[in-house]
Amino acid sequence: MTLIFNDLLMMGFSFRLAYFIRFNISLPIFETDVIPNIQYYQTVTLFIAMFWLVIFIFIGLYSKEQLLGGPQEYALVFRGTTIAILLVIIFDFLQPMLLIARGWLILAWSLSFIFICAGRFWLRRVVYYLRRYGLFISRAIIVGANNEGILLANQLSKPQYSGLQIVGFVDKKFSPDTVPTRGLRVLGNMSHLDSIIENYQVREVILASSSITSRDKLLEIFQTYGMSDRVNVRMSSGLYEIMTTGLRVREFAFVPLVCVNKVRLTGFDNLLKWMLDYGLTIPALILLSPVMLVIAIAIKLDSPGPIIYRRRVMGVNNRQFDAFKFRTMRLDGDEILAKSAELQEELNTKRKLKNDPRLTRLGGFLRKLSLDELPQLFNVLRYEMSLVGPRMIHPDEMREYNQWGMNLLTVRPGITGLWQVSGRSDLSYADRVRLDMQYIRNWSIWLDLQLLVQTIPAVLRSRGAY
Template sequence: MTIVDAVLRSTGFQRHRGPGDLTVELPQRPPWQVAYVRTAVVVDLLVGLTAGLVALLVRFGDDAIAPYVVAVAATPFLWVATLGVHRLYEHRFLGSGPEEFRRLLSSAVHLGAVVAVLAYATKTEVARGFLGLALPTALVLGLAARYALRLRLHRARRAGRGMQRVVAAGHAADVVRLVDQLALEPSHGLQVVGACLPQSGQVDVLLSRGIPAVGGFDNVLRTVRLCGADTVAVVSSPELAGEELRRLSWKLESSGTSLIVAPGLVEVAGPRLSIRPAAGLSLLHVEHPRLSGGRRIAKSALDRGLAAAALLLLSPLLLAVAVVVALTSPGPAVYRQRRVGVGGREFTMYKFRTMYRDADARRAALLARNEGNDVLFKMRNDPRVTRAGRFLRRYSLDELPQLLNVLLGHMALVGPRPPLPEEVAQYPEEAHRRLLVRPGLTGLWQVSGRSDLSWEESLRLDLRYVDNWSLALDVLILWKTGRAVVRGSGAY
């Protein structure tokens, strides 16, 4: 049995021999998952080998000691075994993003701790330079490899491949809500292919979404087989709760079908959720978002420090853009506009001017061509935008002066879009929640479509950020912002 076979078997990817000694996959896991794990194991073996060789050559050069040559040979297998212990080859963590990267970091830390403890217990001399090079190298290469695999998987999912086929069980309205929510972000890999409803009269609601209602709650397993599904998603339903849900889990267990429960909570991230067992019940505890305290102080300090460094490093570019704006159309290079910040306090936001000087006066004449809504004015081909302004907007260069706002504490590097006072005046009640944190130079709206987003989508993303913000999420958004800006899509 190869190490790939061992990993597949340990994570539920069972195999058996078919006719002609041909390896056949059992239906417990779809072929794309098996292929993904195979690729991940091979890549991780290469990562471990590369990390060992780098540490050996840098630490010892041509004078490699025999025990460390053996250590290099063992490093790939130790690395893969450690990742396996941290469940990085289980299907629910494949391409999961932050959780996958967190487990990879834990793997490196724990492997280093285990090696150190074993060396101390057996009084074995281990060169700290070798260990200090091998583990960080494995971690960096491993993160890069997992990120590349994740991008590849997301591309496949956007094309409709590599999806978990899901049967949703619940009332039609809740199933439709689940279908619509999953359709917004296909990269998560869940595709509803059938539904089980308590009443046949609700079928038409689902058919409008292209989802067949195949059966009722009493034949979920049969529906799974008919639809070729590998996952059942139970949306909040009193008919499928308590003992009924428990019995359903037993039935699905025998077929290797995954069971997930959608509690009806919207836009609440995993770190805020935890399970509390009490009196035989599994209670879902939802923590309040932490919008103040030490983490907020740390975020503010980090934002201002990075903004100051960016202003210093980008000063030649800022000067060049200012000169181009001033020379290509009459008016000041920097445009000042009143925006609403944290707590509803107004501030002056700075941008490079991308429109002609009389743009505000011409807006009323263009309201009939508004492609946004009553709150947000948007035009794809706005005649008020200058030729240089179109280029600046495409690559978000017009936003760079907002680094000064970040330095002054009016804005953050990452946060909701800074709204205009007249937009805030028309906010529905729930939208005011955006004002609980500082507006951002970039945010989820920037990396999810920019101006192509509707008002409702922008609001949904901003509220998601407010409810789930963390420093890790900020770092992830900043990373994705670079790709969004380079592509230049959705900016006008």
């Protein structure tokens, strides 16, 4: 009901704002000889809003999963508002007595999309906030304490975002009370599953598919628990480490087959991403140029050396380029690193140092707020980088991606991305690689917009920034 109320409220506000813009503001694109009766448009708004609501229900916008669906939810809102407005325009054309201004309809459509998405975004923020206090959270267990199960537990370990509180593992290969990761212990084996669900009030059973080696056992779990109202049974793809959700099911002659999503950044999708990059980068450079000038002067006064640091990284189609950053390190950084085997080991493992002695006095501050990355906006203008994308990597890192490395090189690296909003440098290197692959496999313009919005609080919190 909360979602329905939000959408109706946003529709009403959007339709009223569209009326004001269309008939009360003298825009050159609109011709207004007579301002129509507002009561007439209020009545029309009521009927259109009810009609739109039916369309939204029909396409599934009011399921609990959609509220927390992120970019998929925004895509559905766009589809729903577009279908609804097209049907209204057709009906208006067939019924000329309605006398609805087409300009008002177009404005109502565009404003409704913007404000409905905004309303749902803030509702999601409210849910995230309430989850900090234990509300709207389901208790879950993971069947399988192998590598895949541990990856699932680590990824789902933030109840604020996942909506799940992982209480432990079920696995026959480990004795009870074994702790595979993050303080989560093995609660028992499959024969104890009923009592575990009862004692721990479990609502979600998540199967790490690679831990279920028997097809009959898998069918038994789904038949026993999948049809039960007590719990929901979910299963990971089995390729979680590499592709996460980059899979879909299609039917061929009524036979369901699992397909791998191909990278979709070609043609029109690539044009959309280019328009987003240039449409935001040019005004950002204009607005931030005074800040960048102040930073450049401060770097020059703080320590000797160049203002801009150029890092050689991999680009699209295996082409290398220089990524620009404000210099944050001392000129004798290599000598400092050479004196400490411990620092070298940390750098080789994580590709970053948490307490980096090579940083200048100003460098730590710039990195904390990611201000050192502002010059990369010029890389975006040069079509070498994107605002959102996978991490830029050094040529030596390509071996970490193994056979999936070529997928990475089909997309321009980004200033921000999934890794930026998911913990930045606090993530293990394997997690960063996995998030890069997840972004590439599941790219959409809605995902880019969501990540851009999420980057702002991530940077302000400075979590994982070093």
